[in-house]
Amino acid sequence: GNTVNDAYYLVAVLMFSSVMLSQRFTSLLFIVIFISLLLLPQSNPQVSMEDVLKGPLSLMIMMFLLLAFGAYLRMALEKHHVTALQTENAERRRAQERLRASLQEKEVLLKEIHHRVKNNLQIISSLLNLQSSSIDDPLTLSQFQDSQNRIRSMALIHERLYRSDDLACIDFGTYLCDLAESLIQTYR
Numbered sequence: 001g002n003t004v005n006d007a008y009y010l011v012a013v014l015m016f017s018s019v020m021l022s023q024r025f026t027s028l029l030f031i032v033i034f035i036s037l038l039l040l041p042q043s044n045p046q047v048s049m050e051d052v053l054k055g056p057l058s059l060m061i062m063m064f065l066l067l068a069f070g071a072y073l074r075m076a077l078e079k080h081h082v083t084a085l086q087t088e089n090a091e092r093r094r095a096q097e098r099l100r101a102s103l104q105e106k107e108v109l110l111k112e113i114h115h116r117v118k119n120n121l122q123i124i125s126s127l128l129n130l131q132s133s134s135i136d137d138p139l140t141l142s143q144f145q146d147s148q149n150r151i152r153s154m155a156l157i158h159e160r161l162y163r164s165d166d167l168a169c170i171d172f173g174t175y176l177c178d179l180a181e182s183l184i185q186t187y188r
Contacts, residue, residue, distance in 0.1 A: 110161075111161075111162050114158045114159075114161040114162040115158070115162045117155075117158045118155045118158035118159045118162060121151050121152075121154055121155035121158065122152075122155050124151050125148050125151045125152055125155065128144050128147055128148045128151070129148060131144065132144040132145065132148070149182070149183065152182055153179055153182070156175065156178055156179055156182065157170070157175065160174070160175050160178075
């Protein structure tokens with residue numbers, strides 16, 4: 001009877017200390033205690049198997065089994081949670097890569113649009129220049145040159161956007177210098 005009470009105390013201490021110990025170590029310790037309690041009647045003839053299985057010890061055995069099952073469930077849930085997080089992170093990385101690729105494609109397309117607009121405006125400017133060579137009236141010729149200068153200034157913006165790394169903005173100082181130079185050459 002005294003040996004069984006010592007075993008009860010040992011199991012109770014282990015159960016309370018399991019909060020402080022790692023889950024695997026505690027489970028291993030409980031298994032060792034459980035097996036030693038089952039072997040207690042063979043090592044001590046004064047203790048019968050009935051003594052071991054009755055009373056608080058049977059409750060402790062059931063608590064151990066519940067703890068072991070709970071530990072198994074916790075590990076399974078943690079593994080599932082980690083797997084779900086890894087899957088979610090992989091999906092986010094793939095989505096970010098798709099967004100980057102899409103953004104890069106849109107930037108290339110925008111640059112191409114700016115390049116084509118610039119070329120089309122230069123063609124219009126050249127057509128106006130050709131047309132103005134046959135005009136004798138100074139007022140009409142002045143209007144053609146004004147239109148041609150406006151078109152060149154718009155083409156200059158599109159050229160700056162085409163050559164810019166950031167399609168949202170251009171270096172306004174450089175644009176103004178180029179525009180002023182173009183205007184000086186025109187009205188010289």
